[in-house]
Amino acid sequence: MLEHFFSPGTVAVIGASREEGKVGYDLLKNLVTYGYKGKVYPVNPHAENILGIKTYTSLKEINDTIDLAVIVVPAPHVLKVVDECSAKGIDSIIVISAGFKESGIDGASRERELHQKIKQHSVRMLGPNCLGLIDTQSFLNASFAADMPAQGNIAFISQSGALCTSVLDWAVNECIGFSKFISMGNKTDIDEVDLIQVIDEDIHTKVILGYLEGVKNGTAFMNAAKKITKKKPVIVIKSGGTMAGAKAASSHTGTLAGAENAFDTAFKQSGILRAKTAEELFDYARIFSHQPLPKGPRIALITNAGGPGIIAADAVERSKLEMASFSKNTIDLLRAALPAMANIYNPVDVLGDAKADRYKFVIEKVIEDPNVDTILVILTPQTMTEIEKTAEVIGEIANRTDKPIATSFMGGKRIGTGLEVMRQRKVPNYPFPERAISAVEAMYKHTLWQKKPASKIKKFIIQKEKATSIVEKIRQMGRQYLCEDEAKQVIAAYGFRIPQSILASTEAEAVQAAEEIGYPVVAKISSPDILHKSDFGGVKIGIKDAAEIRRFFSDVTQKAQRLMPSAEIKGVLVQQMITGGKEVILGMSRDPQFGPLLMFGLGGIYIEVLKDVTFRIAPIGPNEAEEMIHEIRSLPLLKGVRGEKPVDINALVDAILRLSQLVTDFPDILEMDINPLIVFPEGGGAMAIDARMTISQTANYTQNAHKM
Amino acid sequence: MLEHFFSPGTVAVIGASREEGKVGYDLLKNLVTYGYKGKVYPVNPHAENILGIKTYTSLKEINDTIDLAVIVVPAPHVLKVVDECSAKGIDSIIVISAGFKESGIDGASRERELHQKIKQHSVRMLGPNCLGLIDTQSFLNASFAADMPAQGNIAFISQSGALCTSVLDWAVNECIGFSKFISMGNKTDIDEVDLIQVIDEDIHTKVILGYLEGVKNGTAFMNAAKKITKKKPVIVIKSGGTMAGAKAASSHTGTLAGAENAFDTAFKQSGILRAKTAEELFDYARIFSHQPLPKGPRIALITNAGGPGIIAADAVERSKLEMASFSKNTIDLLRAALPAMANIYNPVDVLGDAKADRYKFVIEKVIEDPNVDTILVILTPQTMTEIEKTAEVIGEIANRTDKPIATSFMGGKRIGTGLEVMRQRKVPNYPFPERAISAVEAMYKHTLWQKKPASKIKKFIIQKEKATSIVEKIRQMGRQYLCEDEAKQVIAAYGFRIPQSILASTEAEAVQAAEEIGYPVVAKISSPDILHKSDFGGVKIGIKDAAEIRRFFSDVTQKAQRLMPSAEIKGVLVQQMITGGKEVILGMSRDPQFGPLLMFGLGGIYIEVLKDVTFRIAPIGPNEAEEMIHEIRSLPLLKGVRGEKPVDINALVDAILRLSQLVTDFPDILEMDINPLIVFPEGGGAMAIDARMTISQTANYTQNAHKM
Structure with missing residues (x-):
């Protein structure tokens, strides 16, 4: 899929430039500098050669088939060049040039024309207004980035070209390798869904990172993501969230839904890990890139200092991870070998005078403990600490175990060479233990997602x-x-x-x-x-x-x-008149990107004041309906407080699923509330006391929305 | 106060060692290496000189008065040496040696003896079981740390010696300077309260950082902190929190209180900024160290890339800061000077081709805008970006403005020299904009705290x-x-x-x-x-x-x-029988460190299920009682939903204050709930329907607790 973009035999650069500092120069230079094996044809009507390469006055003049065209001419000329590309039989085009919808009304109209042309010629296009792309396997750097990253197993796709340059610069410094590096620009044709599908099949990619401000087709995005996340982790930073104003809505659900909840829900339902900050994105990337997934939540901490050990244990308590309880065998081994002052329980304190051999002994024993899923090694640079040697030891052990290991070497100047060793040995280091815990937690969440059975949609017989x-x-x-x-x-x-x-x-x-x-x-x-x-x-x-x-x-x-x-x-x-039971609210608001967003919560003040609600994108299965019920803070009220009987949870699951089926069957329903739905005590069923509903004036609203 | 610890004229090292790698050697070497001007007397019965310095067989032998004794002999000998110090007339002692309460029952008993001796001789002591201390003004390094930090205006006090070594190593790498650097060890005598008082008076310290696992005397700590935070920011990472199990309690308040809430409340009431992670501690330290406080919450973002600008704006929305709205004048100036594609509203996008002069123009105009309190400059390394020169420009402007400036240069290799310039120019840089926003937010919180009027305690006439x-x-x-x-x-x-x-x-x-x-x-x-x-x-x-x-x-x-x-x-x-009104709960649980912890929340499920409660340490004034009422999530229920009348907030404030006075007057009351207190509609007052109370069997529990 899209092979000509990532491993073309021939590339033409239309708008190649002789002038250093110009995009058309940088791009050509990147194409010829980093070992790309195919042929490169610069096109420039005013030059005979650039960077020592024969230059052509037009595409026509090139006596070869062109697999990939990279267009860097000014925006007003792009449409003409696309026609020329099509005439030349080129099926893959990258438009680097800016001056489209990001630049105002004229640009937007130019972009619509460009889109029509692309469709009409049946060619595929990346961009416009992008940095280009890099494929380290084919040594292709079809971008005007300032660097070429090392080969690695991380694919990065970004809606911001500028962020790409920062990430590249950071990656070069940290020796992080990439498989593919793609700036999507305005996503007029190729978008995140196409790229996820490419990366899904790419054997060189183990981890997918993304920076997104939105998605073009929510349903297609979720389907592609659900498929790939069962194999490879996808970590995304989604920005622009909090800025979106709440849309005017006539239902409770509509008022509470909002684009942010839709994104959060879509990510959760498709197994995407959402990074809250750019730092988290890369913290997660590093551990997923090189370490195996943990089998469970139990983490062992090994430290040469009490304070950082406590800090790390606090972070574990706040996370979904658990502090591992060592087996008796491990404790006996540690007790026999460590100094009397050492703490042999988790967190293991190997003491400030621990040299590499003591770290080695402890890590080896702890990693063999069947009650341990992950190890975090913390090191502070004490006088006796053998920083480099300890790093070597950790790298060597990490290399032969199937459990993930992370480290937190805490310091600056003196730990520098230790960090270098760890980078080479592919053990992710985090300057503070809290960040390591957060990264391990992300892996554990991915383990849970991979184990989670696919949701089965139940079809009720209805009228x-x-x-x-x-x-x-x-x-x-x-x-x-x-x-x-x-x-x-x-x-x-x-x-x-x-x-x-x-x-x-x-x-x-x-x-x-x-x-x-x-x-x-x-x-x-x-x-x-x-x-x-x-x-x-x-x-x-x-x-x-x-x-x-x-x-x-x-x-x-x-x-x-x-x-x-x-x-x-x-x-x-x-x-x-109905008495007894507990009031809940079920609702749906149709999100423009993701479709029917179901909502559930307790009625009255729980929704109005406390906003204690949860969402899923329909259709959902019984597991997801049960998850919804268990996600609200006021769940204990449904389970019964002070000796009350629990409500009929099965009836509630049933109601959520019937709502899911209804809003899936009727894309015309834009918003609805069932408020209250009274849920009676166990075995008593549920009854909808009131409902409101808004429909679209044109049928099949959802399908229209997806064409936007 | 404690002058002999920080600028002694003479220092004796009892237990100085000839052997490299031993603490007694490292400590002596640190004393003589970094320019300390006083006299150093090593004491070792088996050596004639160490590091070329004449060595004494005992303290007695030294023919000089000794201001500070540093003891590094093995724990069993420490008590004897303390006697010798006292005999020699020494009033200030640092005990580096480990082997006290951290090491078990025998050590604990030795520590009690040590404490008695100290009191009996009326000498002051730092430690035992500590790294020592550093004062960069007197060039005194009385520690066995591996480095000497540069002079600076940050004081660091730590309950973990190992964390000190990591912080020092990090600081040397980042060119962060310190005024004082103190490892407190077991805090047998000198503790955080003494040190806060020393630092309060220290003209060389602008910012106080702390790592605490607990405090020795909660009330004294709060009083000292309240005083210093009106002048200098105190940023603390408190660990060991989540590990503390909830104690058995007979009241709702007792069940919900817990040590973590007590600490959070004490920090809030004394203006201490609590860092959630070690990374935050230093992120905050860097901006407080070098930048002025912002006057208000309005921040301007200036960026050469859209994506990071959106990320930063999202972070602003999630914080207590606000996006500044520029004055018409600023907007006109930016519109006239910037390229048409630039975004002239906040966040200002100076575009990817911005050189240093464009950044300079925009920063200068925006910083003069009366609607702007703080500026964050974001830079991604594009081809045209003048990284170093832009850093110079920012440093130069920061130097002549009274508004804080932070930067987020995002990248790695290529931005290195720019970061170096910023370090020299004292502009804090954060690798990701979210961290910069969080640091600016911490400063703004400190601004609010400094403006906050002191709480006035109201005394009711009671029986x-x-x-x-x-x-x-x-x-x-x-x-x-x-x-x-x-x-x-x-x-x-x-x-x-x-x-x-x-x-x-x-x-x-x-x-x-x-x-x-x-x-x-x-x-x-x-x-x-x-x-x-x-x-x-x-x-x-x-x-x-x-x-x-x-x-x-x-x-x-x-x-x-x-x-x-x-x-x-x-x-x-x-x-x-009372009808109408809203049920709230007032309670108190006496915290072993901080004393009477007041609790307020709505009754019934709000407290039992949702745990929607808030705390203050008594005694409190009317402002704090009102803050409590405004902190709970269910506040709208008190203000009236769906056309109900609001409850009598004044009566509620009055009730909280009367409770505060009661539990302050009676240290014997260990725990109590007033549940429910019915608060009637505005003007209707409040009534306590039920109450429960537990008292201690010995009077004056609080005073005893403080002696522990």
Whole structure:
């Protein structure tokens, strides 16, 4: 896939320049400097040769097939050059040139033309407005970066070209190697999904790093990511998050959802590790690049200083890792061999006078302990410390074990050569133990993800036609919001239990309805124009007799006519009164990038004040529904406090899955809340008391969104 | 204070050694190598001279007064040497030797003897089991560290000697200077409080860094810290936190308090900045050391790359800082001078081709903007970037402005010389912008602390004698737990409103009491042995008539006799039934280090499930009580949701302050809960419905604790 981009036999540089410091010069120089074996053809109408290479006045003139064209001409000429490339039969193009959608309205229109041309010629394009790409296996440096990284097993894809230059400079300093290094620019054609697929098949890549500000197609991204993360870790820093303002929304779910939660959820569901900072991105990369995955959470700390050992143990406590409890055998061995003052339990304190041999003994014994999954070796430069030799010892042990080892040599000047040894031996060192713990934790999370069974989607037998006919009817009426009773009919078609209710359009009908249902009843105003019925004062519970329901009917309809004269009042919904159980909220808000974002939380203040909710992108399976339930802080309330019985968790899982199926079946539903869903004590099931729903005015909204 | 430790005229080293690699050798060598101007007297019975210096067989033999003795003899000889020091009239001693309480029971007993001797001779001592100390002003290196740091304005005090060696090694590498560098060891005599007082007066110290695992005297520590932090920032990493198991406790407050919350609270109340990691400690130190404090939260970002600018803006959004909005004047100036593609709003993108002059222009204009408090300059090494020259420009501007400037030059090899320039120019650079933002945020927090008015303690007129007599009576009865009615009498004496209630010891009395109070009433079992009355089923609310109260009385007393035959049953407390208002909990748990730790939160599930509580160490003033109320997540519930009236916040503040006064007046109270305290709508006051309290069996617990 995209072979011509990464191992072309021939490369043409259109816009190659004689002038040092120009992008067209730097790029050509990078192509010929780092050992690329293919042929390079510079194109420049005004030069005979550049850097000693014969230069052509145009593509046509080149008497060879060209696998990859790199375009560095000014933006206004790019379209013409793309036509020439196509005429020459070139199928792979990198457009380095800036001056497209990043530069304003004219640039955006130029980019649309470029996109059309690419599609029309059926060629693939990286860029525009990018740094280019590097493939260390083919020694191809088709970028204007200032350096060539060493060969390694990390692939880096970035939406920011500038960040690429910083990363490269850092990597050269730290001797970090890369397999591929790709600046995506404006992602007009090739995007993160294409590149993930390329890297998935690339035997030289073990770890994928990404810097993303957004994704072009959320669903495709998740599918590609889910597949690759089962084999290779993907670590992404996603920026631009907190800046996004919350969009106007008519549901609780819509208000709480937001792009940030969608990204977090999508990453979680596809096994992507999200780095919170750029530093974390590289801290994680280094350990994944060279160390095996831990089998479990149990970490052993070995230190020559008490303080840093405590700092590290604190960090373990705060993480998902656990302090390993050594086997009796290990403890006996350590007790027999170490000085009396040494701490032989975890963290093992080998004492300040420990030389390399003592470290070696302890690491070898501890790593053989079946209760240990990972080792962190901490070293402070004491007078007696053999820094380099200890580094050698660690490197040698790391080389022959299948458990991951990280180190935290803490210091500066004196530990320099030790760090150098560790770099060569592929043991990741972290200047502070907390960062090492965080990196090991990331690996452990990846272990858990790899072990996690794929989610199985459960299909309920439902009445889809019935739901369709309600939604279609509303749309044909030109309405966007469904009334409570309409929304409840839709969810009832998907198997939700709803209270018995009768819509009454007159006082007399209301009395009749209440008598049919049986007092006490609940009454609610019914109007597609009044969404927040409680806030409006349009709900009354515990109505005990005919007089009371008559009075409510007349009061509430008059109030509506007075306050909202243009609202369509359908009457009053008379409803069975439900008592007991716990109120939860289920909802969905359709994210423009990732689609249906399900939400779950406890109702009332838990959602409004504490925002104690959790999200998943539908469709989901039973495991994920259970995860959702277990993620909220107020879970103990569902399990029962002070001797209460637990609620019917199975019914709740069932409800979440039915909602998942509904919003997957109906891309037309833009937002919805089921609020409250009452969950009764164990075995009692659940009942949807109220629901609201917003639909799009054009069918198949999701598919349109993906074309954007 | 402690002058002889930091600028002695003469130093004796008892246990000086000829053997390289021995502590007694390294220490002597450090004393004579780094320019210390005083006289050094090695003492060793077996050597004539060491390192070319005349050596004495004993202290007596030295014909000079000795200001400071440094003892490096093996632990068993230390006590004898201390006697000799005292005989020689030495008042300042550093004991380097290990083998005291850190090494087991024998060592601990030796340490107690050492402490007695020190007190008896009225000498001051640093250590034992420490690395020693360094004072760069007097060029004194009385430690066995492997290096001497440069002069600077950072003082470092550490409870871990090994961490000192790592910090020193790091500092030498980073060209970070120190004023004083002190390893405290076991803190048998001199501790963090003494050292804070020394550093408070030290004109060469601007910033104090500390590594602490605990403090010896919490109250003295807070007082010293409160004083110094108004002048100088104190940044502390406190470790060993999460390891501490929760102690067994009989109150909600006791269960939730714990040593970690006590430390966090003490640090907050004394203006100490707590670094979460060792890396943060030094990130903060570097900016405080060289940059002025920001006047406000508004930060300007200037970058030559979009991606890192977004990353930094995200970090600002997550912090207490704000993105500065430039004045029209600044925007006009930037628009006129920068290329059209540049972003002239915050973050300013000077573009990838920006040379030093463009950075200079923008920094100068932005720093003059009255809407900007701090500047962060981000640089990625692009082809055209003038790294060193830009660093010079930044250093030059930083030198003449009173606003703080930090940088984030992102990269490795190519930015090396730029970083060197910045180090010389005292501009702190952070490899990733998030770390720079976190450091600036720490400075801004310190600005806020310095502006914060000192808390004024309000003294209520209360009936202390009445409370004393109740507590004394309970103690004389040999009881530890107060009954509800007893505890409520104590708080009533401190001005808490309590519901009318009558203790009934027979069914008939209960009926009479209920009639006097007026139905409906609440009835509760009264027994000093049943603390959790609700869990026991010993509370009934809404009792409407005589039959009901008779039945409750007989049921509950029989149940108690059946289930807890040894419990003392005093009868049933009949109580006025209170409706309306919001339930909060006030409590106190006495921390062994810091004393009375007040707790506040909403009652019921907010505390039990969500643990949404906040702490302060008493005594506190009205500002702090208000801060507590504003810190809980569920604050909106007190302010009123969905049209409810807000509760009486003034009454709540009043209640917190009365509790503060009570627990300050009575060190005997070990733990207490007022749960619930009902706070009525604005103007309605508050009422304590239930209370529980535990007292110590010996008076003046606090004072004893401080002697530990």
